[in-house]
Amino acid sequence: MVSRFFVFLLIAGVGAIFAALLAGYVPDHELNLTARYYAENTVRDTGAANIVAAIVVTYRGLDTLGEVTVLFLTAAIVGLVLAGSQHQGTHRREVPVSGELLVTGARLLVPLILLLGVYVFVNGHLTPGGGFQGGAILASAILLLLLADPVREFSHRLISAIESTSGLIFVGIGGLGILYAGGFLDNRILPLGTLGELFSAGAIPVIYSFIGLKVGAEFSSMLVDLSETEEP
Amino acid sequence: MSHIFTYMSLLLGAAMIVAGLMSVWAKRSLPIVILSSGLVSLLASIQFLLLAAPDVAMTEAAIGSGLTTFLFFFVLNRVRRGTHHG
Numbered sequence: 421m422v423s424r425f426f427v428f429l430l431i432a433g434v435g436a437i438f439a440a441l442l443a444g445y446v447p448d449h450e451l452n453l454t455a456r457y458y459a460e461n462t463v464r465d466t467g468a469a470n471i472v473a474a475i476v477v478t479y480r481g482l483d484t485l486g487e488v489t490v491l492f493l494t495a496a497i498v499g500l501v502l503a504g505s506q507h508q509g510t511h512r513r514e515v516p517v518s519g520e521l522l523v524t525g526a527r528l529l530v531p532l533i534l535l536l537g538v539y540v541f542v543n544g545h546l547t548p549g550g551g552f553q554g555g556a557i558l559a560s561a562i563l564l565l566l567l568a569d570p571v572r573e574f575s576h577r578l579i580s581a582i583e584s585t586s587g588l589i590f591v592g593i594g595g596l597g598i599l600y601a602g603g604f605l606d607n608r609i610l611p612l613g614t615l616g617e618l619f620s621a622g623a624i625p626v627i628y629s630f631i632g633l634k635v636g637a638e639f640s641s642m643l644v645d646l647s648e649t650e651e652p
Numbered sequence: 653m654s655h656i657f658t659y660m661s662l663l664l665g666a667a668m669i670v671a672g673l674m675s676v677w678a679k680r681s682l683p684i685v686i687l688s689s690g691l692v693s694l695l696a697s698i699q700f701l702l703l704a705a706p707d708v709a710m711t712e713a714a715i716g717s718g719l720t721t722f723l724f725f726f727v728l729n730r731v732r733r734g735t736h737h738g
Contacts, residue, residue: 427676435669442661447654472707540710548706556714563722639719646727 467612468545468621476550477624477631481594481605487552488634492587495638502645518568526568533561541632545621551628555635562640566647574644583637586630593623593630660702668695682728690721 451459458471458479468474476484540547541554565572597606607627613620675689693716700709 424677428673431669431672431676435665438665439662442658442665470707549710550707553707553710553714556711556719560714560718560722563719563726567722567726643723643726646723647730649730 463615466607466621466624467615468607468624469616470545470547470550472548473545473550473624473628474621477545477627478605478607481627484631485590485594485605488587488590488631491635491638492583495583495642498642499645502649518570523568526564530561530564533557533564537561537632537636541628542625543618544628544632545624546616546618551631552635554628554632555637556639558632558636559639559643562636563643566643570647574640576641576644579637579641579644582633583641586634586637590627590630590634593627597623657702661699664695664699664702668692668699671695683725686721686724686728689724690717693717693720 450456458475462468462471462474466474466478468478537554537557537560539554540549540557541551544550544554562574593609594605596609598604601608605627607622607624610622610626612622618625671688671691675685675692678684678688693712697709697712697717700706700712
């Protein structure tokens, strides 16, 4: 009972802090120095219509590489911890059959969700969204497949091949930026094109697509590892 | 405009607090706990959208409210099956 009281206090306190923040919130009438630099120079520098994507992939591309590395380490550690309890592929697990609604719904929805995920990361430089969001949407399609058919075998080799190839290409494109443009992960190794078209913004759509594939493969490998764990 | 923004933010914040309390206090059924903790993320993503951050809103909706919620259901299903079989 005491712990519940403390939880109540904690949530109420966080609520009070954010209410105080909201009460003191006044929207800026003009952009501050950093924001103005990005708003004025993003189109000239990178040719991307989505300024957030330009910052994430180009201006702060090294941070994105770090985030992808953290996610990769997480997936690797989940795989390592669960590796001891994975069942040997020969015997099939006894699981109850999933409901008709779930199976049919998954059959209809999985291609659509995959298509939405690919759309989100391919158009990352034009519309809100990008590699991380698209990758998470791809992984949610895999999760739906797992829910509908828990004994389905996913190819670990394919998932890790997609994951490592995308990572290598991401770093490789970054390295090409040093050779052919201004620096690591510079997107001007490809022509910038016209603002707002799919093939524009230099290397941003290419990099974001591979980030999307990498993030999707990492989440999927975590989900598949969790699903293949035997009960102790 | 700014008044509407303030009231909607307060409403969303109050709903998030209620959903958070529900996810701690609804001891009776675990699905309600999982759903209400997913609801916190969903309401947070609406708040991000109001604050003109659609990219963050998409991440929150896809990971916080979509993937995590269904992952919890998936694991809950596995755990229940484990207890039933021994």
